Amino acid sequence: MKYHVVSLGCPKNKVDSERFAWVMNSAGWKYSEEADRSDMIILNTCAFIAPATEESLDYLSDILRWKSADLTRKVVLAGCLPGRYSDDGSGGLEDIDLVIGPGDWRKLSSWLGAVFDGPAGVIGSGSYRYLRIANGCSNNCAYCTIPAIRGKFVPQRMDTILRESDLLVQQGAKEIGLVAQDSGNWLQDGTDLASLTETLAARHPSIWFRLYYLHPLHFPHRLIDIFSRFSNVVPYIDMPVQHASDSILKRMGRRHGVETIEKIMEELDRSPVEIAVRYTVITGYPGETESDFIALRNFLGRYDSGRHIAAFSWYPEEGTLEYARAVERGDAVDDSTASRRLASLSAVGDSLYANWDQRLQGREIPVLVDDIHSGHTVWDAPEVDAVVTFTEAVTPGTIVKARVIESSGAVLMAELVN
Ligand code: SF4
Structure with missing residues (x-):
């Protein structure tokens, strides 16, 4: 019997998909590259924001059409979409054979009738892979659905992380990305993310390690020194700064101000190692004035370490604090202003790349x-x-x-x- 996995969304979902693949293979199923030639499709969805939900629903309706041609085919719906909407009572899930929440591989294995004694594995391939070091998030930002979908922050155990890193290397990975909703918050028995990174880098000296999702509030400052000492810890910071106006950061519930991110960026710019930062930001947030936006734009263009800007418009996500508050206050930014601001940030992103183009030329x-x-x-x-x-x-x-x-x-x- 053959199965196929469709993995949508971010690298964190990819890790769950690789775990599902391990369950399926261990239960005697074979992976098929082609969905049409499979007996089962696992759709691992993302529903973080409205466009991701729409994409997941589009895939689901295609897959249900595939099933309707042969009712012996099986469909498993996994990930954030059922995590977010399974309890809304609206139905529509009856054609699906199994619905499992984010990363719930145990439910998949018991449905298959498979029993596993040892630790869980992952199966995947490729030059780069991802390793999940924690689940969930406890920050409760006012615009975010993740804590409701994935629950509170729970760090993965150190021995599990080390074992999974060995597995990824055995499977041919040359780069391992450490992922979590709030990676900098990882702490186990007094060992923090920086120490974990050192341990991993020393254990696998020929493997690149890349850290994702470093919330400014839990930024691991010691990482900058680790970049100097371990050439296999890549000098890359993926930082969801979200905004550069104190009033917007406060309204977002980020629990830090602009000074925090300015100090981090100044520290990165001072480093003898050339560091690249990927900023994630939201513009068009309710209450964002033109001067808030200009503060954000200026911030993003200011630092040598800035290389990438991933900018998003705010979405009114049902169930979040901001969803109700923006309606109550009536201060949502209109669509054309939000689009204009997004385009303006894209131009700043182009100028960051242009700076780096000059720096990298001929090197x-x-x-x-x-x-x-x-x-x-x-x-x-x-x-x-x-x-x-x-x-x-x-x-x-x-x-x-x-x-x-x-x-x-x-x-x-x-x-x-x-
Ligand atoms: S830190 Fe990230 S995942 Fe956690 S609540 Fe805020 S935006 Fe959501």
Whole structure:
């Protein structure tokens, strides 16, 4: 019997999908690349914001159509969509054979009648993989659905993380991304995220480690020193700063002000190691004035370490604190203003890339090869940031030295250096 997994959303969901694949393989099923040739499809959904929910629902209706052609086919709906909507009483789930919440691999295994004694595994492939170090989030930002979907922050045990890192390396990973909703909050028996990173980097010295989702409130300042001491901890900071106006940050419930993120950025700019920051921000937040927006735009353009901007418009997400409050106060930003602000941030993003283009031109840099013609640098996360395109075929899963011969924003052209 064959199964196929459709994994939507962020890298954290990918980890859950790889766990489901491990359950399925352990229960005797075989993975199929082709959904049409499968007997079961597991749809692992994202429902963080409205567009993600719509995408998940589109996939679900396609898959239910696939099932309606042969009712012996099975459909498993997993992830945030059922986590968010399963209790709304609106029905519509009756054609689905199994509904499981985010990461609930145990429910999948008991449905399959499989019993596992040892620790859970993951199955996947590729030059880069992700390792989940915690579940849930306790920050309760006013616009966010995650705490309601995934519950409070629960750190993964250190021995589990080390064991899973070994597994990923055995399966061929050359880069491991540490993911969680609030990675900097990870703490186990006095060991913090910085110490965990050191342990992992020393255990797997030829593997790149990349840290994702470093909330400014729990920023691991010691990481900057670790970048200097461990060349395999890539100098990359993925930081959801969200805004650069104190009043908006306060309304978002972020529990830190602009000074906190300014100090972090100044520290990163002072580092002898060249660090790249990926900012995540929300514009068009209810109550955002033009001067709030200008403060955000100026902040994003200010620091040498800034390389990527992932900007989103605010969505009125049902069930969040801001959903009701914006209606009550009547101060939501209109769509055209929000779109204009988003476009303006995109222009700042272009200028950050232009600065880096100049810096990288002609330089010899390490690149992790993801497929025969492309890869990514230490300053770029796979799938979301800049891509390196090689002038010749290269072996996937290797780290090569390459010279940048041309760069334009999110595309770097590079030739191999012997
Ligand atoms: S820290 Fe992130 S995941 Fe947690 S509540 Fe805030 S936005 Fe949501």
